[in-house]
Amino acid sequence: MKKSKIGILSLAVVMGLSVFATACGSKSSGDGAKKKSITATMNSTFDGKFNPGLYDSVYDAYILDQTFASLWKQDEKLETSIPDLAESWKESEKKDAVSIKLRKDAKWSDGKPLTVDDVIFTWKFIADKEYSGSRFEYVESIKGAKEYHEGKAKDIEGIKKVDDYNLEVTFEKSDARDISTKVFSTPMPKHIFEGKPVKTLENDPAVKKAENIVTSGPFTIKEIKAGEFVVLEKNKNFYGAAQGKPKLDQIVWKVLQEDVAIGALKEGKVDMVSRIKPSSFETIKGFKDVELVEDTDLGYQYLGFRTDHPKLSDKKVRRAIAYAINREQMVTGLLKGHGTLLSTPVSPKSWAYNKDLDADYSFDPAKAKALLAEAGYKDTNGDGFVEDPSGKPYVLSLEFPKGNQVREQSAKLIREDIEKVGIKIDLKQPKDFAALAETVQQKADKTMEMWLMGWTTDVDPNPKNIYGSTAESNYYRWKSPESDKSIGVSMYDQKAFTKEGRKALIKDWTKIFQQDSPVVLLYSQNIIDAYNKRVTGVQYDYRGALGHPSFVDWDVK
Amino acid sequence: MVKYVTRRLLGTIPMIVLISIILFTLLQLAPGDPLAGKLDQHADANYIAKLKEDFGLDKPPVEQFFFWAKNFVQGNFGVSFDKKVLVQDLLSERIGKTVFLGVVALIFTYMIAIPLGILSANKPYSKLDYTLTSASFIGFSMPSFFAGLLLIYLFGFQLGWFPYSGSETEASGYEGLEYLMDRLHHVILPAMTLAIINIAQYNRYVRASVLDAKAQDYTRTARSKGLSESKVLRKHVLRNALIPLVTLFGIDLGLLLSGAIITETIFGFPGVGQLYIQSITTRDYPVVMAITMMTSMAVLIGNLIADILYAFVDPRIKYD
Amino acid sequence: MSQALLQIENLKTVFENTKSAVTVVDDISFSMNKGETLALVGESGCGKSMTSLSIMGLLPGTGKVAQGKIMFEGNDLTKKSVEDISKIRGNKIAMIFQEPMTSLNPVLKIGDQMTEGLILHHKLSKKEAEARAIERLKLVGFARATDIMNEYPHQLSGGMRQRVMIAMAMSTDPQLLIADEPTTALDVTIQAQVLELMRDVKAEFETSILLITHDLGVVAEMADRVVVMYAGKVVEEASVFDVFEKSSHPYTEGLLKSVPNLESDQTRLYSIRGNVPTPEEFPIGCRFAPRCDKAMDHCFDHAPDLYRVGDRHQVRCFLYHPEKGTFSHE
Ligand SMILES: Nc1ncnc2c1ncn2[C@@H]1O[C@H](COP(=O)(O)OP(=O)(O)OP(=O)(O)O)[C@@H](O)[C@H]1O
Ligand code: SF4
């Protein structure tokens, strides 16, 4: 008797749930039927600091790209900057000054006009002594920015407001790089942030509360749920709105674990999935009505050397290791073809990429062995591994961080390859990224020899930040006066003021880099996006569909 | 009772101090620097140095600890190293969701596991019992990401009964009761995922407990009075068998707060668990400290609540 | 002779597990008349409790009545449905269990446990049931019976709990009271009180009592007739007088000898040598043979039947075989 009661109870619970489910189910689909809306996913959560000067996370950047307009944007070929908020600009002959003219119809989403004052406010904010973000570099080349940053000046000398829509900037010195890398290009609304404490601005509602964030781009932020979603809504005050841009009324960004996102894409419940793992490519290929797109990423993976370590100070050894590694196998095997071999730290996507430099970097174990022998590393005791020139055993350690599946898998392959040419490898257990990064960065560290990591790069190459002898990020401790000089020339020399000139100079530097091999460049993983074909107007490049400005043309069938 | 509660609460203070010291030490010893993870070619040395200073990381550990402790006591959990925003802001949005998820999961667990456990115990070693035992075993050994994906596929995609992700509908404009229903609707699948493992455990526990109570002398006495089997079960067996569940409830109550990392991730359900794992990988110590301390305190308080509840349900226990 | 109130015929109780079946009560028969007190005696493990639980239909675990009849008021209890048994249990037959400390439900108030049976069987209202319960509690010696009703078992001592059990069992005026070692767990003074109480109860309500004990002193004081059990079998059945004066079975003799006797000046107490066998290792012949001082060769491979030695006096021993001379005695 009791049993049947419990049975009935369970049945009632299940039935209640399903009735409840269907009741709710019908409700959730009623709203917004007439709205043109798409849903896009990100693999991991955004931080929710929706401010161009303060954001850290790439996921925040997704949102910012669509909500904040910049002075200029990248052209299709990634060669140069083209107008956006800045209607035009003119650089001086010596590339040491620029005058910028803003478009007059640009407005903030609250209807206030966007003027030179906003631009200057933003630069000063980033140069402020109290500024807690990491973007000072983007205003550093402006004359007087350093003094202002150090609190020695009340104003930045190199900035001059001509009128509400015109300003002039003077740089510290001639600088051949693209305008986009010399001045910070995304303005913040002065009328919102003026007078607020710079140091703790992260906690201000105007940075993180949907109703308080004022934007300048095609969309505004309508709703934010931490860790869950951001809803963007067409910005009626966007300067392009008069011409009918953007076409979508709403973009919903959801945080979704990749497996679920792919399932939802198949079911047509989401429209766009970004940054898909190469291993999922084949699965998605079979989906109906789904378009898969991929392109070479700007970043790259590398094997780094401590070039000041006695075991690795001979560049012949480093080059031998470079020849020993079969990188092709990583691209075809681990990345299943969804990646690109890399031979220069300049991305194949960049205008400055020199294809003819690839040859020097191909897989050649015989050459590797010859180089080792030349350097005096021979197998003297017949154990199959070389001893160092003094006859002592020679073992190199290799470390790698957890987190990137392909990289973790590549560590084993690399070890096998290097051991095949006769260098014994001590492959360490993977460490947490933060733990390995700490040691990599320590200036006094003497324990590390080789490790695997990656960099992201800019379209406009600037080797100085990573490979300059005094650069903070030169973890390879590669000190080469020759390289420093070459970098300097490619940045500041008269010859660099033309694209061709600069490309040739960067090629010169790349040769020095390849000869010295402070790192072995491995591969660049493709970025893969997928979207439902009901979304039209999608263009695709290294920034992915999402980072690409064509989203203003996105529409739904 | 008031005296007892006060004494117990006071007793937890040294525990909490101890936990915080151990935790802080462990975090200090763990390899990895919270700022080292910010490998960025655009970040210069001054920037990192400035952050270190802002966060007090340039001070000796003991001083750092007292600084942290002083703030913590005043309810200030500090600033996230990773996101540079106030820890309490990060947590406040998430705690509510985690607790909601946990409570619903617990309700599911109780609603399903207790009747099933009783059914099993009613006819031990019967077909039904074996079926439930096997189901429990499968449920228990099923990884939550698998259970989660399965539920998403079945109820989210195939049947479409429940939302497959998130904690509420985006841009819904719902208010009041409608909003509440929407939240409830979203929490069901993740709560079910969480409940599956628990159900298996509780089911076994209830079964064993009921079987045990059924074999007790007092149950025989009850039967000897001629009471019907169902009356014996309801009045004599269950009251005794379910009392120990109160202890589990105390522990669960604490665990509620630590969140369910995998479930939250799969369902894009932004609770404390998601934040916790993120903070551990980025060595975001203020956040890790805050969540761990909260969880520890919740476990301690949960146990206290369980002990107090125990006194209510079990006349043999008295506190004074 | 009036019709017996309870008549057990060839009762066999077994525990079956997957591998084997253990017979713990093996083909026993006895009967009880109305108003009679029958003592069931024997060493620990001989099957006394299992016999009584068989009557109640409350065998633990896999225990089952495999064979035989339990005739109560002329009906075979083994043939009755669970519902019908429930109507008799706690109503016409009540039981006091061997374990006074654990036989009350720890989480229910005494009053609640006392009134359950009354409400169920006598269809009393809660109030009426409470009044009756209080009356019975007073009868078993609780001066503050009303308070006791509101107390929990853990607040009472072992003796008090046993008295509550007796009051509870007696509350429905049963025809048959089964008392399984009601005093064993109690200390001596309380033992006396409880026995006294049972005697009073019996006198007042004319209840038949099946008294289970291994204390022969208690038997002498309480019982009209005695059934001695050994290793699952009845080895002697006699009136209390016969048992003490004309005890016949070597086992019964042994039991009697091991009672401390104030009159004799024995310094060392007699005890039957050897140990009680477990049901798995019952000997094939006379089950007592390995421990029996009078055992004959024949006893080890032949099982004796019950032999009549007097009026309502039977003994299971070859010494009382009608042709006893045919066995050699060593
Ligand atoms: N649940 C059970 N399963 C199997 N065998 C059992 C079980 N309960 C009791 N027995 C066995 O039944 C036999 C008789 O036990 P019983 O409890 O009837 O003895 P008893 O005469 O009442 O002894 P005591 O004086 O110790 O109460 C014992 O050998 C015991 O091991
Ligand atoms: S039959 Fe034999 S062994 Fe058994 S009691 Fe009698 S004399 Fe002893």
Ligand SMILES: [Mg+2]
């Ligand atoms: Mg017994």
